[in-house]
Amino acid sequence: MDTRPESSETLRNKCAACFRQYNKMEHLVEHMRISFHSVHEPKCGICRKHCRSFESLREHLIGPLPKIECAKVFSSQGCNLCLNIMESPHALRSHRGHCQLSRATQIDPRSQSARIVAMGCKMVGGGSDGSLDICARVCLIDEEENVIFHTYIRPQIPVTNYRYESTGMRPESLRDAMPLKQAQRKIEEYLCNGEAIWKIRSRGNARARVLVGHGLDHDLESLGIEYPQFLIRDTANYPPLMKTSKLSNSLKYLTQTFLGYDIQTGIQDPYEDCVAAMRLYMRMRAQPHPRDYASGAGEAQSPSSFASSSWRQRELERMSPEALLEISASDYYCWCMDLIH
Numbered sequence: 001m002d003t004r005p006e007s008s009e010t011l012r013n014k015c016a017a018c019f020r021q022y023n024k025m026e027h028l029v030e031h032m033r034i035s036f037h038s039v040h041e042p043k044c045g046i047c048r049k050h051c052r053s054f055e056s057l058r059e060h061l062i063g064p065l066p067k068i069e070c071a072k073v074f075s076s077q078g079c080n081l082c083l084n085i086m087e088s089p090h091a092l093r094s095h096r097g098h099c100q101l102s103r104a105t106q107i108d109p110r111s112q113s114a115r116i117v118a119m120g121c122k123m124v125g126g127g128s129d130g131s132l133d134i135c136a137r138v139c140l141i142d143e144e145e146n147v148i149f150h151t152y153i154r155p156q157i158p159v160t161n162y163r164y165e166s167t168g169m170r171p172e173s174l175r176d177a178m179p180l181k182q183a184q185r186k187i188e189e190y191l192c193n194g195e196a197i198w199k200i201r202s203r204g205n206a207r208a209r210v211l212v213g214h215g216l217d218h219d220l221e222s223l224g225i226e227y228p229q230f231l232i233r234d235t236a237n238y239p240p241l242m243k244t245s246k247l248s249n250s251l252k253y254l255t256q257t258f259l260g261y262d263i264q265t266g267i268q269d270p271y272e273d274c275v276a277a278m279r280l281y282m283r284m285r286a287q288p289h290p291r292d293y294a295s296g297a298g299e300a301q302s303p304s305s306f307a308s309s310s311w312r313q314r315e316l317e318r319m320s321p322e323a324l325l326e327i328s329a330s331d332y333y334c335w336c337m338d339l340i341h
Contacts, residue, residue: 016321017041017050017328025317032324039290040334042240045078045085046070054258056244057083081260082283100260101279116143116281117191118212120273121219122167124174130161135222136174137167138183139270140190143278147271149186152177168267184224191227200228210338212281214251214273230333235280239332251276258283285335 013022017037022028041050042057047070051057060067061074061083077086081099086092120139126132134157140149152169154177162169188197193207200208212233213219220227235241236248241258243249249257252264255276263272316324 012321014321016325019047019049026313028321029313029316029324032328035328036331037325037328038330038334040287040330040332040336042083044070045083046073053240053242053244054083055242055249058257059244081258116210116212116278117141117148118143118274118278118281119187119216119219120213120270120277121222122169122268122270123222124155124159124163124167124169125161126155126157126159128160130163132157133218133222134159135180135219136169136177137270138187138219138223139274140187141271141274141278143282145275145278148190150271151183153183154179156180166264166268180224187223188225191231197226200231212277214254214277215248233281233335233338235277238284238335240284241280254280281335285338287334287336289334289336291340 013025013028014020015022015028015031015035015037018035020031022031037050041052042054043050044057044060044067047067049060049067051060059065061070061078062080066074073085076089077092078084079086079092079095079099081096084095086095118141121135122137123133124136126134134155135153136155136159137152138149139147141147152174154174159171159174162171162173164170191197191209191211192200193209195207208228208231210231210233211227212235214234215236216232216234217237235251235254239246241249241254251273252262255261255263259276259279263276
């Protein structure tokens, strides 16, 4: 990568998304081939730089070493929750009133016929040292934050640590709890919405519900439920919400950072986790991205965009950085696409 002052040649070889510069055009093409830049990436509202995640955008704006010009504008016109830039400081003050949420806030779901459901679980400990997670409480809510299903679950193996400080559960809490198999059946019936789970195979299925949560792979495993990945929206694994190191952020951190309030401050309620995950999903889904039907499919780029044959390589090298960005596609499914499907 070229770190010398910009020349006409390095400007020609400058990525239109992340602004990295390369000595040769072939290096820029290779960068575009593996970077998966698209309209779905978080973007600075001042310099328009694309970032891989909101965490990296936050560092760009208010990190230890921010871009000075952007940081100056953001300090007076930028929202520290959604990271958007307002037209004026007055507009920012008005914006903050509805951007920062609270436990009592209801958000407009803008969805059709309760197609989204959030799930949260609380675990107690099993095994000789109490480190084995056993689901002992589960909650499901709809997109208007109404409780659909909430129950304690009777463990199938002995509990050796009730983790009272965080769960608030004691032996008597689970004495008359619902059997796991019954809870499984009720959850699956609601998620599948009358469809057999083995029939839910394609995105075209209109009946099954989208499942939102944080760390859903772990929750579903503890419940003994298998659910199609294309219907799962996990705030722990969504690239724009992950750390710059591509590791998961905690739900507590995401709620405080993107919604502006604290959760899990004492005894934890799975309803509170459901609400936080649902609100994060709604905020990510509402990102005002251009309606790009080619990107965000959750798959690797199509060979037709960045082919490896020599003649295609030469054609790509003759394109401008802006044209290369136009044919680039995301390598993850952007949740804004849920408003289209």
